[in-house]
Amino acid sequence: MATRGSKVDRSAKWVLGAPLIAFTAMFVVWPVAQGVQTGLYDFTLQNPEITFNGLENFRRVFSLPGFWDAVRFTALFAMVVTAVEAVLGFGLALLMNRRFPGKKLFFTALLLPIMIAPSLLGIMFRLLLNGDIGLAPAVLSALGLDISLFSPGTVVPLLIVLDVLQWTPFVFLIVYSGLQSFPTDVLEAAQIDGAGRLRTLTSLVIPIMKPVIAAAVFLRMIDAIRTFDVIYVLTAGGPGRTTTTLSIFIYKTAFESGDFGLAAAISTVVLLALLPLVPLVVRRIAQPEGSRS
Numbered sequence: 001m002a003t004r005g006s007k008v009d010r011s012a013k014w015v016l017g018a019p020l021i022a023f024t025a026m027f028v029v030w031p032v033a034q035g036v037q038t039g040l041y042d043f044t045l046q047n048p049e050i051t052f053n054g055l056e057n058f059r060r061v062f063s064l065p066g067f068w069d070a071v072r073f074t075a076l077f078a079m080v081v082t083a084v085e086a087v088l089g090f091g092l093a094l095l096m097n098r099r100f101p102g103k104k105l106f107f108t109a110l111l112l113p114i115m116i117a118p119s120l121l122g123i124m125f126r127l128l129l130n131g132d133i134g135l136a137p138a139v140l141s142a143l144g145l146d147i148s149l150f151s152p153g154t155v156v157p158l159l160i161v162l163d164v165l166q167w168t169p170f171v172f173l174i175v176y177s178g179l180q181s182f183p184t185d186v187l188e189a190a191q192i193d194g195a196g197r198l199r200t201l202t203s204l205v206i207p208i209m210k211p212v213i214a215a216a217v218f219l220r221m222i223d224a225i226r227t228f229d230v231i232y233v234l235t236a237g238g239p240g241r242t243t244t245t246l247s248i249f250i251y252k253t254a255f256e257s258g259d260f261g262l263a264a265a266i267s268t269v270v271l272l273a274l275l276p277l278v279p280l281v282v283r284r285i286a287q288p289e290g291s292r293s
Contacts, residue, residue, distance in 0.1 A: 032271065039265035045258030057265035067266070069241045070249040077156070077245065078224035081163045086217050088164065089171025094201075096172070097179045111173065113166045122233030125162055129234070150235065152242050159231055159243060166230070167223070171216045178212030179205075218281040225274065246270055 042053045061067060096107060113121065129136050129149050140147050149158050186208070190200045206213075228247035231237070237244035237252070244252075246266070254263035 035264045039268050041261050043261035057262045066241050070244045070246050074246045081224050082221045084164050085168045085171045088168045092172040093175035111169050114169045118229035122230035174216040
């Protein structure tokens with residue numbers, strides 16, 4: 001009887017999981033497989049005949065002009081914005097996890113940036129920061145500050161600030177959702193024991209919220225690595241290669257240089273570089289707090 005029950009359970013798992021498996025195969029596995037396959041061919045706009053060239057495209061990736069510049073900028077940009085957004089998002093979640101007048105209005109306003117399409121937000125930023133008609137340069141000029149927002153020295157900090165403004169609400173929303181299910185009895189016990197707010201935060205709230213924070217940081221890090229829309233609309237990767245992310249580099253390789261095989265190889269290399277992070281983060285999120293070393 002137990003064997004029949006276990007078989008039924010296994011069958012039910014496969015039946016219930018079939019839609020997700022089909023979705024993953026159709027929209028994740030198949031496109032990735034197609035990308036890997038394309039990277040094995042000499043597939044360019046200049047050469048109408050698609051020929052197999054093995055691992056040649058993958059060998060060329062690491063000697064491409066600008067590839068390592070894109071890697072360095074993407075890594076720096078992703079780490080900085082993720083760290084800042086994690087801190088600000090956690091702080092905003094703590095602030096909003098209480099009752100105060102105007103909370104609903106503030107909550108709605110806080111989520112507005114992630115409700116706008118990134119490309120549209122990039123256009124809005126472009127108009128706001130335009131040197132001729134933009135509001136921000138006009139304000140800086142009125143204050144007597146002669147600052148070119150898109151010069152090599154200021155464009156990277158500018159892009160970091162804009163990304164933080166856009167995506168901090170994403171981290172906030174995830175952490176705030178976790179705080180809503182936080183065990184209140186733990187906080188009550190801490191209050192009875194006389195623990196202050198700082199001690200409660202560092203000894204209870206942060207350790208218990210670690211899986212939620214790790215999930216938010218991981219999702220934000222991956223999204224920051226693949227950033228394209230806003231930066232491309234604002235700078236197109238310039239000036240020079242100063243703000244060229246890996247996504248922009250791949251885009252230019254495919255649609256400006258016309259080398260689709262090489263662009264697919266770069267995408268595959270980036271995917272393989274990021275893939276080992278997934279099981280580490282998933283293990284960190286799923287592992288109970290008490291069993292962590």
